[in-house]
Amino acid sequence: MDNYKPEWTPAGAGEEFACSVMPGIEDAQVAAARAEAVAKRPTGRHILTADEYVEGILRCDRTTLSRAITIIESSAPKHFELGQEIIQKILPYAGKAVRVGITGVPGAGKSTLIEALGNQLCDDGHKIAVLAVDPSSSVSNGSVLGDKTRMETLSRRPEAFIRPSPSGGTLGGVTRKSRETMMLCEAAGFDTILVETVGVGQNEITVRSMVDFFLVVVITGAGDDLQGIKKGIIEIADAILVNKADGDNIMRAKATRAEYEQILHYLRPATAGWTTKAYTCSARTGDGIREIWEVVEKYVNQMRGSGVLEERREKQTLSWVKQITEEAIRNRILSNPRVQQQLDVTEKQLAAGNISATKAAQGLILAIEEELRKPDSAIG
Numbered sequence: 592m593d594n595y596k597p598e599w600t601p602a603g604a605g606e607e608f609a610c611s612v613m614p615g616i617e618d619a620q621v622a623a624a625r626a627e628a629v630a631k632r633p634t635g636r637h638i639l640t641a642d643e644y645v646e647g648i649l650r651c652d653r654t655t656l657s658r659a660i661t662i663i664e665s666s667a668p669k670h671f672e673l674g675q676e677i678i679q680k681i682l683p684y685a686g687k688a689v690r691v692g693i694t695g696v697p698g699a700g701k702s703t704l705i706e707a708l709g710n711q712l713c714d715d716g717h718k719i720a721v722l723a724v725d726p727s728s729s730v731s732n733g734s735v736l737g738d739k740t741r742m743e744t745l746s747r748r749p750e751a752f753i754r755p756s757p758s759g760g761t762l763g764g765v766t767r768k769s770r771e772t773m774m775l776c777e778a779a780g781f782d783t784i785l786v787e788t789v790g791v792g793q794n795e796i797t798v799r800s801m802v803d804f805f806l807v808v809v810i811t812g813a814g815d816d817l818q819g820i821k822k823g824i825i826e827i828a829d830a831i832l833v834n835k836a837d838g839d840n841i842m843r844a845k846a847t848r849a850e851y852e853q854i855l856h857y858l859r860p861a862t863a864g865w866t867t868k869a870y871t872c873s874a875r876t877g878d879g880i881r882e883i884w885e886v887v888e889k890y891v892n893q894m895r896g897s898g899v900l901e902e903r904r905e906k907q908t909l910s911w912v913k914q915i916t917e918e919a920i921r922n923r924i925l926s927n928p929r930v931q932q933q934l935d936v937t938e939k940q941l942a943a944g945n946i947s948a949t950k951a952a953q954g955l956i957l958a959i960e961e962e963l964r965k966p967d968s969a970i971g
């Protein structure tokens with residue numbers, strides 16, 4: 592196309608001096624090339640090999656790490672195999688982080704605390720991973736943990752990695768997923784793992800069994816403060832942290848701290864050689880956050896020195912192995928057709944009221960034993 596150019600246009604000038612330019616020819620070509628490339632792209636995501644995953648994780652490539660975690664969390668059998676291959680390969684690089692569990696009732700300020708603490712740790716040169724564990728979420732319809740809106744600045748930091756709770760599943764399943772996710776994060780170079788869990792059901796026990804330090808976040812409430820918290824939780828804590836010690840709540844928070852101190856005085860500490868104490872902080876103002884981390888560091892140094900930490904981790908792994916085995920055995924027995932048949936019979940007998948519970952259990956055990964004795968038994 593001929594473009595009209597003014598007389599004063601320098602010789603050899605381009606279209607910059609022209610009127611009625613019709614651009615876009617080249618753009619159209621680029622667009623066509625792009626469309627072609629898109630069309631050639633394989634549909635669905637390309638599944639990496641275990642080695643490719645491992646390589647990406649060790650490089651701390653977040654996309655690869657996230658995808659590997661998704662594989663770990665998946666219930667599909669093909670993902671299970673791949674996931675276990677990845678875990679096996681990253682094993683030598685896992686286990687190096689400080690693992691801290693943080694629990695407390697909903698609204699205690701766990702996520703706000705993690706935001707404050709996490710930012711501080713990043714400023715100090717740490718790389719932190721925040722995971723959430725909530726096996727009860729399938730029941731309670733998903734309590735929001737690892738809540739990114741509460742961790743707004745932290746979630747944007749390159750030194751931090753936040754992963755919400757895997758949804759649903761059995762307790763054993765969630766434990767496995769969380770433990771393995773933690774290992775992947777460690778292999779990616781995160782030196783501090785913060786595990787948030789909501790204080791309901793079995794959650795605390797589950798998280799206690801996978802961390803080095805267990806922090807229980809509490810708040811002052813109206814009336815009888817200590818009624819709300821289960822005694823069992825205090826018994827497994829390495830520190831009690833009374834949060835929201837700010838504004839006109841400071842005095843009450845201090846009083847609550849003193850009450851916990853009194854209770855702790857009569858309890859056996861959760862970790863041998865360590866004295867569990869109560870502290871106050873404000874996740875909102877940041878008061879006491881540095882101090883609580885100093886407690887964690889002191890604990891880790893002391894417990895590493897005495898070998899208690901290593902021993903705890905060994906015990907944790909062993910009990911995890913037992914848990915996996917027990918779950919597998921139970922599933923296999925209960926899915927055996929002969930045992931299922933007997934279960935149906937038992938159920939009917941119980942409903943009719945003509946058998947005692949003990950007798951019913953005996954009948955089931957007999958059926959299981961018979962099944963085990965068979966040479967071609969599906970259980971054995």
Ligand SMILES: Nc1nc2c(ncn2[C@@H]2O[C@H](COP(=O)(O)OP(=O)(O)O)[C@@H](O)[C@H]2O)c(=O)[nH]1
Nearest residue numbers: 697698699700701702703741834835873874875
């Ligand atoms: N005054 C005050 N409010 C806080 C503090 N920490 C958390 N909160 C508030 O308490 C509410 C629950 O916090 P959140 O972190 O989501 O609690 P979580 O359910 O334990 O994770 C939010 O409205 C927070 O802003 C604190 O130290 N002081």
Ligand SMILES: [Mg+2]
Nearest residue numbers: 701702736738
């Ligand atoms: Mg939360």
